[in-house]
Amino acid sequence: MQKSIIIAGKKSGLLVLLALASCTSSVQAPQAQETQATVAQKQEEPNPLLKEWTGPYGGVPAFDKMNLADLKPAMEKAMAMNLAEIEAIANSPQPATFENTIEEMERAGKELNRVFTYYGIWGSNVSTPAFREVQAEMAPKISEFNSKISQNEKLFQRIKTVYDNAQKNPLPADQQRVVELVYKGFEMEGANLSPEKKQRYAEINKELSSLYTNFSNNILADEENYVVYFTKDQLGGLPESFVKAAAKAAADRGKPGQYAVTNTRSSMDQFLTYSDERALREKVWKNYYSRADNNDASDNKQNIVDILKLRKERVQLMGYDNYAQWRLQDRMAKTPEAAMDLMMAVWPAAIARAKEEVADMQKVANKTSKTKITIQPWDYRYYAEKVRQEKYDLNSDEVKQYLELGNLTDAIFFTAGELFNFKFTPVPEGSVPVFHEDVKVWEVTDKTTGQHIGLWYLDPFARQGKRSGAWATTYRAHTTFDGKKTVLSSNNSNFVKPAPGEPVLVSWDDAETFFHEFGHALHFLASNVKYPTLNSGVRDYTEFQSQLLERWLSTDKVINQFLKHYKTGEPMPKELVAKIEKASTFNQGFATTEFLGSALMDMHFHLADPNGMDPAKFEKETLTKLGMPKEIVMRHRSPHFGHVFSGEGYATGYYGYLWADVLTSDAAEAFAEAPGGFYDAEVAARLVKYLFAPRNSMDPADAYRKFRGRDAKIDALMRDRGFPVPKPQSRK
Structure with a gap:
């Protein structure tokens, strides 16, 4: 089901959760009366996590009021309220219309949306053992809640009526798109199944929800321990x-x-x-x-098998042969065959380049190592760095001296100003609640008009209880449906926190990731849609916008203005810039192979029969058949592949980064070919108009054609990575 319909849904009305309190019998009468009045007042106060967001900027989350004891009752109350709203829509005596069915669904669930914002913060940014207990208890309840909506027969019949009518008499474009997305979401969640199959479908989702939570917590346990x-x-x-x-x-x-x-x-x-x-x-x-692969209480191998079995059983209820067929039908790839074709078009060039890289590293090791060694996976980064220095006279630590986090933050703000006309201004400390002292907040406005667009939160540092990696999220998305809602977006990184007074210096790869995740935030902030559902994304497309933004890190304007030595303030020397450009395709064998190893395994896992599967053996045998170099491992080995097994967002969809990178490389050439280069005003205007602002209000393939004038080609991707460009197939 579309998460924007249910979990990130909309609501109306307010019901309070009564607080439990007691007064002692030892106080004097007047004090007892005051205490009882206080109790009554407390009982009338709603759960803080349910409250409408107040304060400046259109209201902000009350992160300073987060109390774990409030979470479970808030979630239960919010789900009950949302179900009541859904029942009212489903049982309306009026004939189903877009206004009384789809719009009311768009309007429902606002309390739940707020509660899930807090739930997400606990889950990703400030997790604790106590929260994980609540999470484990609530996961199956959330699944049951979702099933009650996705399997509501009366509701689906009303949706289907609106959908069928819209096929005969099309609605305005944005409404037509909403109807199609909502209908397809319900259909994919088994709304057309028989009652018996619906029951099993719901049971499977409930079991999966617990497995996903356990999988994720096992990874976190090994990261902490x-x-x-x-x-x-x-x-x-x-x-x-x-x-x-x-x-x-x-x-x-x-x-x-x-x-x-x-x-x-x-x-x-x-x-x-x-x-x-x-x-x-x-x-x-x-x-x-070896995270979550240590044959102990946090081992995830059995979880993988259980998840794969349940996923396959679930999609077979709907007549699909495998999970990938079901999952990819609403993605740009459409079929697992199309996704595999793309990956296998790149794979041979990647592993061929990786073998060349290993040979170069072995030569350096033979010359410099005191003892004779053969390159192993734990040597790859070390000797790759030695080769980089020898071949290109490029020292990664020297580059880091010019990549200070504060300057990089200014660089992404500059890029947003040039392309989107956005201005970022720090919010006075204390004026907006944050969930950790490391979090900083900026207001985003239009540079020309001063119009408020939203807020941007940054949580930059690694810490215990925070999941690894980097990600972006929204606490509130832009809509104009029930009055204009401004954006609350966030970026989250795991930079190593420095000693007090020391700068945060990051690698070039980490700097690119910082730009990448900010690209997601800009996609949220640039949204110009009316209905909440249109803020949803197509997974193998939404990575495109963020991958494209990485390209601005290496533009002259960013390098000359913001890549400054953290001590001297001097800009990065032209000689060093030239070395970086010369080495731009260096180590692409490693980078592409470790990614594709994960993406191919993701697909192979879901195309295989999980019965009797040994995940470790299957992973090893599949990679051997593919010719995976022994010196490289998957970027995410199966037992800690959270993208795929901690939920369903990237399951059989990890290939999407490569699919998006085809679009990215092609779009980057559109800028490179323009008179103004990467800051060309005309191309930037098309970028915002067709690729960022519409979100999911138009088909991604159509949107890209409007931007580029044609479909994307793989050629630019291969050029970017220094791989041979495939020759066109001759037609006979």
Whole structure:
């Protein structure tokens, strides 16, 4: 079901959850009366998590009022309220119309939307063992709630009536799109099934919800529990900034005087790139890539099998052969065959390049290593860095001196100003509640008119209880349906927090990721749709906008104005810029292969028969058949592949990053070919008009054609990565 219809839904009305309180019998009468009055007042107060958002900027989440004790009752109350609204729509005595059915659904569930904002923060940013208990209890209840809506026969018949009528007499374009998305969402969730099959469908969803929660929490447990500590005599090769951050990480964990590599990508990646301690590199690598794969209480292999079995059974209820067929029908790829064709068009070039990279690294290792070694996965980043220095005279740590987080933040604001005419102004500290002291907030306005567009929250640093990786989300999306709603968007990263007074210096890859996630935020902020459902996304398309924004990091204007040495303030030297450009396709074998390894495994898992499957054996055998180089592992190994097994957003959809990158490379060439380059006003206007503002109000393929004048071609992607461009097939 469309999440924007149910979980991120809309509501009307307000019911209060009575607070429980008691007064003691030892107080004097007047005090007792006052206490009873206080109790009555408390009983009339609604749960803080249900309350309408108040304050400036159209109202903001009350993150300062978050109390875990309020979460479960708030969710239960909000779901009950939303179900009551849905029942009222389903049982309306009036003939079904767009206004009394679809619009009322768009309007319903506002309390629930607010509660799920807090739930998402607890789940992703400030998780605790106590929250995970609530999460485990609520996951099946949320699934049951969703099923009560998606399987409401009366509701679906009203939706179908509106849909059928719209096929005969089309509605205005945006309304037509909403009807089609809502109808398709219900249809994909089994609304046309028999009562018996609907019951089993709901049971499967309930079981899956618990498995997803368990899968995710197992990963988090291993990220928190597997930390590598090392000592002063083991600092060889490590940059000063990392050493200081590692010392702080160890001190924070009760080991002052030592150093810590936490089990997150940002920490692992830096250590494997620079540390001269090969044995420690192996330990750090094994910790990271064996998350949830240690044959203990946090092991996820059985969860994988159970999830795959249930997914296959569920889609077979609707007549599909496999999960991928069902999942991809509303994506740009449409079929698993199309997705596989794209991946396999790139795969041979990627692994061929990876073999060349390994050969280069082995030569360096043979010359520099004190003992004879054969390149292993924990050596790849380390020796790739040595090759980078030898081939291109490019030192990643030297590049980092010019990639300070504050300057990068200014750079993304500049890019947003040039392309979208947005201005970002810091919100006075304390004027907007935040859920952690690290979070900062900016107001977004139109540079020309000063019109308020929304807020942007940034939560930049890794910490215990925060899931790894980088992501973007919205607390409130733009709509003009029931009065204009402005955007509350956020970006979340896991940069290693520096020692006090030290700068946050990041790698080029991390800087690109920062731009990438900000691209998602701009997609939210640029939205110009009327109905909430139109803010939903097509997974293999919505990554395109964010991947495209990465390209502005390497533009002259950003480099010259914002990539400044953190000590001297001097801009990045032209010689260093030239080295970066020369090395732009360096290590693309590794980057493409580790990604495609994950994307191909995602698809193969869902096309295979899960009965009797051993996930570890299946992963190994499948990658061997594909010719995966032994020196590279999947970017996300199966037991911690949260994209695919912690939920359904990316399941059989991880390929979408590559699909989106075809669009990205092609669109980037449109800018490169324009008179004004990446800041060409005409191309930028088309970018905003067709690729950002419409969100899901038009078919993505049509939107791209309006921007580019044609469909995207794979050629630009291959050129970008330094791979051979496929020759056109001759027609006989």
